[in-house]
Amino acid sequence: MSAVVYGVGTTKFGRQPGRSGSSLGQEAILEALGDAGVDSVDAVYAGTVFGAPGTAQRALQDAGITAVPVLTFENACATSSTAFHEARHAVMSGRYERVLCLGIETMTSSFDGPITPEVTDSEGRAGLALPGVYALVASRYAYLHGLDTKALAQLAVKNRRHGSFNPRAQHGKEVTLEEVLASRMVADPLTLYQCCDISDAATAAVVGVPRGNDRDVRIAGSALRSGRLWDHRSTQPWGYELMGEVAAAAWEDAGIGPEEIDLFEVHDAFTIGELTATEALGLTAPGGGADLVLSGHTALGGRQPVNPSGGLLSRGHPLGATGLAQIAEAVWQLRGDAGGRQVEGARVAAVETMGGGTAGIDGNGCVVVVLGG
């Protein structure tokens, strides 16, 4: 048995402190149900990272979805990608015919500024905030391969340009290379415009058994796992080997390789995250990520656009809702519904979400999904 996406829905992304998780959730759920053409589901696989207990049930009751199994996942940034991967397998196994996936995050009511590090974590307690985690990735990457900070900044220019075509993006304005380089330094070498913003949003998708509907999008493959120990024995930047391992499993599951993918939505929480993801996913050899950006290969109009939605850098990063936002973009692209940011002739898309924050392992969890084909 295979599984397909019937429909997707999202709210706008941005600082919406006046809106409750239930309000955001209802909007995403109702859009997804309408897009799917269904009014009931057999189960709900939800996700939130910072949401209060019962966040999913509060939104679901208001959207008229009750008396079904509701499971809430937490897997850091990969939370709703994890829910999607598990929903796919629940459908494939025959357990359910139709599962609603849901991601809800209301971050501006939880944090004054950036996400504060977790004090029960050894590195969080030492003050290593997430921009620092990725800055250390950039530092290690530069040591191994060399890193042109202008190429890194150009990646932000690319994604913000893509985001200018995305009416739901939090930061839908283009930025110049000079502006990216001149923006405030957050964690060397990452400047402000190379860091995603916190965001309030909800996202949803309905996954079900194939029903012969042309608008449905096939889930060709997916993989999920947590990072191995990342310690004194490791030579690679944080997360790199986990992304590579999960991607390899997803390509094998789908029977499709990275060269056959028409567009990617990857985890560009920080510019360096996209750069390392493109290498780990196999778009290029290790050390080749900057050339992909500078040559235009990964820009809209290039051979394999990466983050045509604008990515997390444009859309914002409502942690538990981000994975399904990436899935929604892939679905819109494969249906030809992506408007000004449409990748011409898109047939196959890949989504990668990387969740982190726990010291000692190569990532809390990474998910790679292949859609279409």
Next chain:
Amino acid sequence: MPQRENEVESMSSATADPRPRAVVSGGAVTVAGWRCRDCAHPMTHEVLRCPVCRGGTGAAAFSPQGEVFASTCLRIRVPGHEPPFAMAYLLLDDGPRVLVHTEGEQPLRVGSRAVITSITADGDLVAAGCEQEES
């Protein structure tokens, strides 16, 4: 299994602060950790069994010297830490990799040597580069 009960008891006190611990004695710093008795895997926090081979573990002291694996300087507000503050992963000689704070705003050069010199009042490890100042 009384031994097991003791292990759990000692763990509960050791996990209150999750950061690596260092001991300063006579001006010299050593990093206090644990090592697997079977595979020699070094660790900065106490575990019931070695995560690599499930062997038993014992207390160990590690050299404060090592090689810089990666480095940065954070320039944003982080509770309990006044920006800017530089940090580095330090790969201790024959020991674990630890996250340290370093002096000033300039991140230590990756691949260079550094040594843990002190512990802040709040409990963070502080390291200094061993390179000569370039003239």
